[in-house]
Amino acid sequence: MPTPLHRDPIVDAHANWVRAGWTEEAEPMAAITALVRTEKILTQRIEAVLKPHALTFARFEVLALLEFSRTGALPMNRASALLQVHPTSITNAVDRLEQAGLVTRAPHPTDGRTTLISLTPDGQRVMRAAAKDLNAQVFAQSGFTPDDVRDLTRILSRFRRAAGDFA
Missing domain, CATH: 1.10.287 (Helix Hairpins)
Known part of the structure; x- marks a missing residue:
């Protein structure tokens, strides 16, 4: 700093x-x-x-997305859309996560054009440990009051909606 x-x-x-x-x-x-x-x-x-x-925020977001998905697996194109990143970015993140043994890739069972990414047990462990640290060291230590957080979230959501970030 x-x-x-x-x-x-x-x-x-x-x-x-x-x-x-x-x-x-x-x-x-x-x-x-x-x-x-x-x-x-x-x-x-x-x-x-x-x-x-050994994570970047982009890679953490992929792990968190998989952790909170209903099945623990998502098509790569869906992960890209949900994280609002270019398909190349999700591919790069998944490449690194796969090399680290935190996710796996598999062909989609019914759509040969689609690849599924899944969280491994190590990926879940790393994601939860990282989330615990983020919660303790960043999110709980933001310096914002609960009212500040609500106001800021409301204001930024309004801006993001107007900018077309979500409907």
Whole structure:
């Protein structure tokens, strides 16, 4: 983690926007810039927690998706859609997870064009251990109050829906 700054540079950016005559855009610029910076901070924390488990967040998401699926297996194209990632990204993640013995691939029993990915017992163990650490070290230590979490989730969901992220 870098050394903390003595003042918030987004406050300075806001003042610069106002001075430039972009008064109406200054608040949204500050909010969006703060959101992008927050995403970087949270990503760094998450990646640090997952590193001892030899996982990235993308790979953890695949394991979690399989863990919480009804059958413990999903078609790769369905996993790609649910995680909202390009098929190449899911293929790369599954390649690494398979090499680590955390998932397996098998032909779909009725659709020869489809490959099923399944969680192995080691994959389930790693996913649960990683989730326990994420819960303790990131999610429970977010610095947000329960009301903050509800408000933030509501606001971000509204934005994501308007952006077409989900219907």
